[in-house]
Amino acid sequence: SQTIHQWPATLVQPVGSPLSLECTVEGTSNPNLYWYRQAAGRGLQLLFYSVGIGQISSEVPQNLSASRPQDRQFILSSKKLLLSDSGFYLCAWSPGLAFQETQYFGPGTRLLVL
Amino acid sequence: AQSVSQHNHHVILSEAASLELGCNYSYGGTVNLFWYVQYPGQHLQLLLKYFSGDPLVKGIKGFEAEFIKSKFSFNLRKPSVQWSDTAEYFCAALSTSGTYKYIFGTGTRLKVLA
Numbered sequence: 001s002q003t004i005h006q007w008p009a010t011l012v013q014p015v016g017s018p019l020s021l022e023c024t025v026e027g028t029s030n031p032n033l034y035w036y037r038q039a040a041g042r043g044l045q046l047l048f049y050s051v052g053i054g055q056i057s058s059e060v061p062q063n064l065s066a067s068r069p070q071d072r073q074f075i076l077s078s079k080k081l082l083l084s085d086s087g088f089y090l091c092a093w094s095p096g097l098a099f100q101e102t103q104y105f106g107p108g109t110r111l112l113v114l
Numbered sequence: 115a116q117s118v119s120q121h122n123h124h125v126i127l128s129e130a131a132s133l134e135l136g137c138n139y140s141y142g143g144t145v146n147l148f149w150y151v152q153y154p155g156q157h158l159q160l161l162l163k164y165f166s167g168d169p170l171v172k173g174i175k176g177f178e179a180e181f182i183k184s185k186f187s188f189n190l191r192k193p194s195v196q197w198s199d200t201a202e203y204f205c206a207a208l209s210t211s212g213t214y215k216y217i218f219g220t221g222t223r224l225k226v227l228a
Contacts, residue, residue: 034216041123043204043220059215090158102148103206103216105158 002027006091006106013113019064019078021109023091026072031093033074034103035066038088047089050074051096086113116141118207120219127195128227135190135222137179137205147188148206148216149179158204164188175199197228 003026013019025031035047046059048066056066063082067075074091091106117140127133139145149161162173169181179190188205205219 036218041220043120044206044218046215046217049215092158102160102163103150105150107157 002093002104004091004093004104004106006089006109008109009107010110011112013081013111015083015113016080019076019081019085019111021076021089021091021111023074023076023106024072025093028072028093028095030071030096032096033068034092034094035074035076036090036092038090038108044090048076081113083113086111116207116209116217118205118217118219120203120205120222122222123220124223124225126225126227129197130194131226133190133192133195133199133224135203135205135224137188137190137219138186139188139205139207139217140186141207141209144210146208146210147179147181148208149173149177149188149190150204150206150218151201152204153201161190161203195224195226197226200224200226 005024007022033050036044037047038044048056048058050056050068053068053071063085064076064078089109092103094101094103119138121136147164150158151161152158161177162171162179164171164181172178177192179188181188201224203222203224206216208216
């Protein structure tokens, strides 16, 4: 069966420090991968998605970037964190090639920037 | 622009009351529609989905949703809620145009009083 992992679960970082959040998927190949930020009252905001290695689409201009160095690995990064980057970050995957597929979400990372 | 609207942000019900959560979407073409649920402390998970065919779809735990194309709506219903239905509910839409992009509504927090 497929599983999705995210780490760390919780992170407290100072303003201006770098960030690296990792997401890995097991049990499937060539998934579509997604990074979301979930904020209270604002739902899930799609940040990045990827349909293959090295292929990243950015949805909103921001202080963050994403990379997909391997088929089942998706990394969310920042060179210098801002206070406004605080939030709950969710990684998700869906089977590639089909438009009807469900997304499967990871446990999330709660980031607090101080 | 593509969008998904959930007009009920917070709903409080007593056990055995009936539930209906509204979801409206704005898309230029054909869409697939989803309801996801996030129970306290758990991952986001799929409740039900509509791709085509019978506009009344049934999901887990007694939930159902009706796709009304003329109203661009996909409302979630349950005849009799339980305390364990306390959760946050998200409506989502996926364009079938091949962009792989899901758009989520802002979510509805449901609290069921025992």
